[in-house]
Amino acid sequence: MEFRPCIDIHNGKVKQIVGGSLTDQDNGAEENFVSEYDAAYYAELYKSKNLKGGHIILLNPPSSAYYEETKKQALQALSVFPGGFQAGGGITADNAGVYLDAGASHVIVTSYVFRDGIIQFQNLLKLLREVGQNHLVLDLSCRKKDGNYYIMTDRWQNFTNVMLNQDTLDQLASYCSEFLVHAVDVEGKSEGVEEELLGMLGEWNKIPITYAGGIHTYDDISKIKLLGKKKINITIGSALNLFGGNLEFDRVIQTIRD
Numbered sequence: 001m002e003f004r005p006c007i008d009i010h011n012g013k014v015k016q017i018v019g020g021s022l023t024d025q026d027n028g029a030e031e032n033f034v035s036e037y038d039a040a041y042y043a044e045l046y047k048s049k050n051l052k053g054g055h056i057i058l059l060n061p062p063s064s065a066y067y068e069e070t071k072k073q074a075l076q077a078l079s080v081f082p083g084g085f086q087a088g089g090g091i092t093a094d095n096a097g098v099y100l101d102a103g104a105s106h107v108i109v110t111s112y113v114f115r116d117g118i119i120q121f122q123n124l125l126k127l128l129r130e131v132g133q134n135h136l137v138l139d140l141s142c143r144k145k146d147g148n149y150y151i152m153t154d155r156w157q158n159f160t161n162v163m164l165n166q167d168t169l170d171q172l173a174s175y176c177s178e179f180l181v182h183a184v185d186v187e188g189k190s191e192g193v194e195e196e197l198l199g200m201l202g203e204w205n206k207i208p209i210t211y212a213g214g215i216h217t218y219d220d221i222s223k224i225k226l227l228g229k230k231k232i233n234i235t236i237g238s239a240l241n242l243f244g245g246n247l248e249f250d251r252v253i254q255t256i257r258d
Contacts, residue, residue: 001225002233003256004210005046005054007039007077007085012069014039016238017059032237033244039077042242047081049253053210053233055108055137055180058089059155078103086137088180089155093126100135107131108180110139111153117161124175134177140164141182142197149197156184164197166204173207183213187237193220195227202228215239218247221255 008015014035035042039056046054056077060070067090078085079102087099088108096107113124127136141156142149142164149164162168169179181201183194193214201209211224212235224234236252239245 001228001230001256002053003051003253004233004235005042005051006212006235006237007042007054007056007074008059008237009039009057009070009073009089010059011064011066012073014042014073015059016243035243039073040080043077043080043085045242047084051253052084053086053105054084055086055088055210055235056104057108058087060089061155062090074099075102086178086180088137088139093123093130096127096131100131106135106137106177108137108139110141110151111155113138114151114153114160114162117159119162119172128175133175136176137178137180138172138176139180139182140168140172141180141184141187143184149200152184156182156187166200169201169204169206176207178208178210180210181212183211186214187212189214189238191216193223195223198224198227198232201232205229205231208233210235212237216245216247218251218255221252225256 015031016033017031056074058070058074060067074087082103083105085104086106086108087104091107091109092112099107109127113120141152143152145159151160151162151164153160183197186194191214198211210233215234215236216239224232236247237243239247241248
């Protein structure tokens with residue numbers, strides 16, 4: 001179990017948002033926190049703690065007027081800590097190399113693989129040819145519908161028809177080196193973790209998984225340790241004091257390591 005830091009970039013600024021609130025129309029989002037510091041500042045901080053495996057997420061689509069500024073922030077952070085971050089947001093087989101060349105250890109992909117409600121295996125295989133399994137993370141961020149978890153796409157705006165369960169994890173594990181799972185219904189709300197989802201992920205445990213969503217107390221971290229059998233890595237956003245929350249950065253790291 002490791003702490004995986006995050007740098008979420010929206011409209012050219014480091015932010016924490018309520019996950020389900022993101023919309024492409026007018027580049028809107030419900031904001032929990034907007035940093036006065038740029039992405040490179042956080043990259044330097046995480047580098048000083050040797051916290052590898054965190055993710056940088058571009059929250060604007062390429063069609064956005066803010067996309068180039070958001071991308072610039074991401075590339076600057078990658079240059080500060082080469083090999084320290086995974087990069088995601090609008091990644092395709094055509095642009096993945098840009099982020100790997102800039103210093104990303106992995107690229108994180110959702111919408112390019114999960115499109116039109118299904119798994120686009122031709123795109124997945126194209127990615128594999130471009131970057132290799134060891135440099136690919138699949139983002140399986142999900143929401144609950146009709147009692148089951150379904151993978152979300154397009155910055156968590158659209159449901160796919162792909163149910164997130166152990167069969168899906170088994171099917172996809174041979175194509176990537178890690179999974180990233182945001183529990184979108186609780187992401188950015190600091191109201192507690194998705195225990196059912198964590199229990200399912202903890203029972204699976206075949207390749208590394210990073211969980212994000214709802215963590216707001218040190219007890220939540222202990223709960224994830226138990227449900228995830230000390231193997232599920234975690235990301236904390238809005239609840240971390242770096243982003244205006246109450247959880248102390250250094251204490252979080254120590255709580256995970258204890």
